[in-house]
Amino acid sequence: MELNEIIEKLKYYTPELPREAIKEALEHKEEITPKLLEMLEYTKENLEEIYNEEDEFFGYTYAYFLLAELKEQKAFPYLIDLLNKDEEIVEYILGDDYPGNLPRLLASTYNGDDNALFNIIENNETNEFVRCSTLQTFAILYLYEIKDRKFLVTYLKKLLDERNKEDNSYLYEEIIEEVCHLKLTELAEDVNKIMYIIENEEEREELKEELTNGKEINKNIYPFKPFYEYIYNTIGIMEEWECFNYIEDEEFENSDDYKICQYIIQKREERFVDTKIDIGRNDLCYCGSGKKYKKCCINKSNNDDLDKLNLIDQFVCKAEWYLKREKDKKGSYLLRIAWFDVQDICKRNNIKSISEYDEKYEGYDSLLNWIQDYEDILAMSDEESKLYERLELWNTIEEIFNLDNEDELYWKERAVREKANTEFRLGNEEKATKMIEDYLKIRPEWVWGYVEMADWYDNKRDLKHYNLEKAKEILLKAEGVKNIEEIDAVFERLWSIYKKLGDENNTKIYATKIGVRSSK
Numbered sequence: 001m002e003l004n005e006i007i008e009k010l011k012y013y014t015p016e017l018p019r020e021a022i023k024e025a026l027e028h029k030e031e032i033t034p035k036l037l038e039m040l041e042y043t044k045e046n047l048e049e050i051y052n053e054e055d056e057f058f059g060y061t062y063a064y065f066l067l068a069e070l071k072e073q074k075a076f077p078y079l080i081d082l083l084n085k086d087e088e089i090v091e092y093i094l095g096d097d098y099p100g101n102l103p104r105l106l107a108s109t110y111n112g113d114d115n116a117l118f119n120i121i122e123n124n125e126t127n128e129f130v131r132c133s134t135l136q137t138f139a140i141l142y143l144y145e146i147k148d149r150k151f152l153v154t155y156l157k158k159l160l161d162e163r164n165k166e167d168n169s170y171l172y173e174e175i176i177e178e179v180c181h182l183k184l185t186e187l188a189e190d191v192n193k194i195m196y197i198i199e200n201e202e203e204r205e206e207l208k209e210e211l212t213n214g215k216e217i218n219k220n221i222y223p224f225k226p227f228y229e230y231i232y233n234t235i236g237i238m239e240e241w242e243c244f245n246y247i248e249d250e251e252f253e254n255s256d257d258y259k260i261c262q263y264i265i266q267k268r269e270e271r272f273v274d275t276k277i278d279i280g281r282n283d284l285c286y287c288g289s290g291k292k293y294k295k296c297c298i299n300k301s302n303n304d305d306l307d308k309l310n311l312i313d314q315f316v317c318k319a320e321w322y323l324k325r326e327k328d329k330k331g332s333y334l335l336r337i338a339w340f341d342v343q344d345i346c347k348r349n350n351i352k353s354i355s356e357y358d359e360k361y362e363g364y365d366s367l368l369n370w371i372q373d374y375e376d377i378l379a380m381s382d383e384e385s386k387l388y389e390r391l392e393l394w395n396t397i398e399e400i401f402n403l404d405n406e407d408e409l410y411w412k413e414r415a416v417r418e419k420a421n422t423e424f425r426l427g428n429e430e431k432a433t434k435m436i437e438d439y440l441k442i443r444p445e446w447v448w449g450y451v452e453m454a455d456w457y458d459n460k461r462d463l464k465h466y467n468l469e470k471a472k473e474i475l476l477k478a479e480g481v482k483n484i485e486e487i488d489a490v491f492e493r494l495w496s497i498y499k500k501l502g503d504e505n506n507t508k509i510y511a512t513k514i515g516v517r518s519s520k
Contacts, residue, residue, distance in 0.1 A: 003028065007035050013058040017244040022062065022235055029070050039063040040078040043093070051089050060093055065101075065238070068108035068231035076109040080116045083134065087127035095241065099129045100227060103136035108230040110141060121159070121171070132174040139178045140228050143219055153186050160190045168197040180207040181223055188212070202347065220388035240333065252321055261317035261364045265310045268363075305349070305361075308341045313364040315341075320365065320373070328377050332386075335374040339393070342367060343400060352402040354411065371397075375418065387422050394419045413439070417452050424456050429465070432456075447486045450478035454493055472497050488514060 001024045009021035025032045043050060043060040050057055067075035082093060083102075091098055094105075106117070120126055120134045138155065141147040156175055163172060172194055179187045188211055198204045219225065231237070238244060252258055319334035342357065351357045358366045371393075378390035394415045397403070403412040416439045424432035436449045443449075456462070457471040475497070478490045495510035 003031050003035070006032065007059075010039075010062040011059045012056055013243070015244070015246055017235065017238055018062075019235055019239075022066065022238075025062075025066055026069065026234070033067070033070060033072055033074075036063040036067050037072070037074055037078075040067075040075060044078060044081060047085070047089065047093075051092055061095075061238075062234075064094065064105055065231055065234040068105045069234050071108055071230070073109055073111035076106070076111040076113065077116075079106055079109060080113070080120070083120050083126070083130055087130060090127070090130060097241075099133045101231075101237065102130070102133035103140055103227075104229065104231050106134065106137040107140035107144070107146075110137070110146065128170040131169075131171050135171065135174055136178065136228070139182060140230070142182065143217075143224070143228055144230070149184070152182070153184055156184065156187060157190065160187070160194070163194070173198055176207060180211040181217075181228075183211060183217060185211065218388070220385060221392040225385060225388070236329075240330070252318055255321060257317055257321050261313055264364050265313055268309065269306065305345050308345055309361055309363060312338045312341050316370050317364050320370070323373060323377075328380075332374060332377040335370060335377075336389070339371065339374065339396075343396060346400050351400075353405070353408055354401060355407075379418070379421075382425070384426065387426050390422050391419060394422075413443075413446060413448065417448055421452060421456075424465075425462075429456075444481055445484045447478060447484050447489055450474055450481075450484075451489050451493065454478075458493070458497060468497050468501055472501075 001020065006021050006024050006028070009018045010025065025036075039059040040063050042057065043063075046055050046057065049055040050060075064075065064079070079102075082090060090102075094102060117134055117137060121131050123131070138147055138152055142149065142152045156179065159171070159175060176191045176195065176198065178184070179191045191211075192208075195204050195208070198207070217224070219228065242249070315334040315338040319331040319338070322328075322331035322334070345351065345361070346357060349360075351360065354367050354371065358368055375390065375393060378386050378393065381387070397411065398415050401411065402408060403415060416435060420432040420435040422432075423435065433453065436453055440446060440449045454471040454474040457465055457467040457474075460466055472494065475490050475494050478484060479487070479494070484490070491510050491513040495507060495514055498506040498510060
């Protein structure tokens with residue numbers, strides 16, 4: 001694609017995302033950069049006409065994100081200039097989800113001008129969300145080691161010391177979150193003094209725990225990914241935007257899946273409205289917390305979770321609609337959002353198992369089903385970010401649900417196996433092996449622990465670890481365990497390994513054990 005053709009395709013809005021033009025632009029950094037900067041200059045000079053829709057120019061959208069992905073520092077002053085405009089203009093130019101993208105855009109194009117960022121953060125006349133997003137830029141720069149810990153701690157301390165006691169704006173909530181997420185323990189005393197400005201008690205406790213739990217920051221999992229990282233995938237970001245999904249949304253809303261989902265939501269709303277709680281103040285609370293009703297949910301509306309449950313159904317329905325069309329990326333994105341809402345509901349209502357959730361909140365699809373779909377998508381991916389997302393999923397399942405309960409043995413062992421598998425694929429072989437072996441000390445008859453480890457070394461896709469002798473050694477150890485469960489799984493894999501090794505004698509022996517005819 002010629003340079004002029006790329007530029008023409010990026011000047012104006014089209015219902016479909018111009019993926020090829022974006023890809024071509026990224027492949028021609030030297031030639032495209034001046035043209036993209038010209039787009040930002042044009043936007044600056046014609047901002048009023050663009051905002052009032054007298055000029056249909058849309059190129060600023062692509063220019064900001066592409067220049068950020070290309071780490072072009074000359075784009076930074078244009079962003080700063082924009083942020084000094086009214087918030088309505090900022091939202092119009094960067095999109096209504098700008099608070100999530102703005103820190104990443106600023107960090108990706110950062111040119112060292114701290115004062116430009118200070119002036120926005122410290123200006124009480126500037127929109128709160130713009131101030132918060134600008135502050136988060138320094139957190140991203142800290143994580144990328146552009147700014148050191150001393151700089152960040154000193155600046156946040158300055159903001160806290162200069163705070164007006166009556167000022168409970170979102171900026172200070174943002175400071176609390178940055179301190180806790182980044183484990184800036186030097187500021188623990190300072191943020192504890194203003195922790196009250198976060199109204200939700202549960203959120204306050206979670207932040208305190210995050211600050212003091214001693215765990216190391218993992219930049220590969222939520223909340224750091226993707227909110228605390230550079231812009232690196234313009235297409236991946238934009239393809240989620242509503243403006244590029246109108247055609248797809250219309251098709252979905254005409255589908256039977258959508259109509260069924262809406263029917264289920266309508267019935268739930270009718271049920272919630274009609275439901276009345278007949279319970280005494282001193283009775284045990286209906287939520288299962290074990291507390292008396294008067295000390296638990298007495299002030300809680302029965303409809304508190306309704307909106308979240310409806311959103312979960314909508315996300316799950318559309319996700320499964322995407323999965324049927326082999327659009328796994330979009331499907332997994334929606335399931336991830338749905339899972340965050342499920343976590344909130346379970347924590348608030350003391351739900352301790354997946355089956356309990358499904359019994360209490362019957363929806364479009366059971367959590368048992370769609371959480372498995374989400375896990376399957378993550379398990380099939382070799383992307384490092386997806387593997388970390390998979391670890392996060394299982395860690396959260398273990399955190400929320402009581403997997404030590406005998407009834408949850410299946411999920412407990414799934415968690416051990418899937419987490420170990422993920423650690424192995426991330427290159428942490430020793431850690432993965434220890435996870436399995438530690439559990440086998442508790443339940444040595446658990447065949448799938450041995451099978452899991454053997455499969456790591458019987459996989460030609462991973463030539464670095466491909467080692468049939470090691471896989472055989474693990475399985476032979478399993479065969480010698482007294483009362484081991486489902487021994488046929490061991491026999492089948494040993495038969496396959498001996499066959500690959502060309503050991504005809506043992507191939508025949510294990511063929512007999514599993515009832516198949518050995519062949520040369």
